[in-house]
Amino acid sequence: MSTDIERQWTSRIRHSVVDKLPPDKLLPDTQPAYVASWIYVFGVTTMAALAVVIATGCILALDGPQWWHSSTLGHYINSMHLWSVEIFFFAMVVHLWGKFSMAAWRGGRSMTWVTGAVTFLASILAGFTGYVSQTNFDSQWIATQAKDGINSTGGGAFFNVLNLGQMLMWHIVLLPIAAVVLTGLHVVMVRIRGVVPPFEDTKTEVAA
Amino acid sequence: MAQGWGLGALVNLDHYGHYIQWHVIQISVGNLIVMVLMVATFLAALFAPFPGRRNRKGAK
Structure with missing residues (x-):
């Protein structure tokens, strides 16, 4: 009977989540000294x-x-x-440069790095669609300049920067969802894998 | 309009932007200032001592 219950998808997901991210790892009381x-x-x-x-x-x-x-x-x-x-962009770029200088993808943390980098790219698109959604002369200028660049890639047929409705929907629905979900995944990855140790501590981590 | 209200920008921005040109590279002074600030902040973030770090040596 208990086997049947444990085979349920709810049980399997719960066990998997708790195994990978137990509560004390999700919200730890202490962090290694190098996190300061x-x-x-x-x-x-x-x-x-x-x-x-x-x-x-x-x-x-x-x-x-x-x-x-x-x-x-x-x-x-x-x-x-x-x-x-x-x-947001100022702090994100300083964080990104810092993590690049630490080679933060070491020790099986590639997805932490990738989710952070993709968040950065999605945020650039969110910023751009925001600029063209202002509904002023600035947005008209940016959109008419950008259309030539995007059309030269062939993407203009799908992503039409002169279409205010489409740009606004991307800006207020799709891209905020992407940014928030990716940020959430990034933080969860940090919690699962931990913060990357300094170079001199890598051997210790591998040995441990 | 809002300037008379007392909360206008500290720097008068009601003019055409200033640009710096070097061969094919052209950049507005505003963007250049932000870039310099970002590099300076990055260096400070790397080298400035973090408060209380000594006390955390034993953490974890």
């Missing part, structure tokens, strides 16, 4: 900025472009959306 580095502060700053980006984006969605172009509060929230994006 500013590079990780920038990783956390990136996530904090992402939270502000999404929160301000949700507020902008409530009343739409006419509101954020014409009202004082709309300008303020629009500016918060812009500057949180600036901080």
Whole structure:
């Protein structure tokens, strides 16, 4: 009887998840000494900025472009959306450079690196679709410049930067979902594999 | 409009952007400042001492 229950997909998934990521590994009380580095502060700053980006984006969605172009509060929230994006990319690039300098893909952490790098690429696309969704002369200029580049790759037939509706949907639905899911996966990978040790400690980790 | 409200930008941005050109490379001063700040922040993140790191030697 118990065998039947353990063969259920719910049991199998639960056991698999708990085996790979037990609670004390998901939310550890202590970290190795080498985790005390500013590079990780920038990783956390990136996530904090992402939270502000999404929160301000949700507020902008409530009343739409006419509101954020014409009202004082709309300008303020629009500016918060812009500057949180600036901080997001600033912190993310510093984190990325830092992790590159540490060769953070060592010790079976390739997927941690890959999810981080793909998050960066998805974020660039999210930033770009945001610029062309502003509904002002700036967005028109960016879109008309970008269309030539994208058309030269043959991608313009599917990804039409002059199609405001399509760009806005990518910006507020598809790409935020991608960024949040990828960020979540990245953090889970960090929790499963742990933070990469310094080069001199690698032999110790392999031996252990 | 918002400047009269007292919360305008600290730097007057109501003019055409400044650009630096070197052969085929052209970059706005604003972008260049951000890039320099990012490199400086990266170096600081690598070499600046992290608060309380000495006390964490025994962690884990």
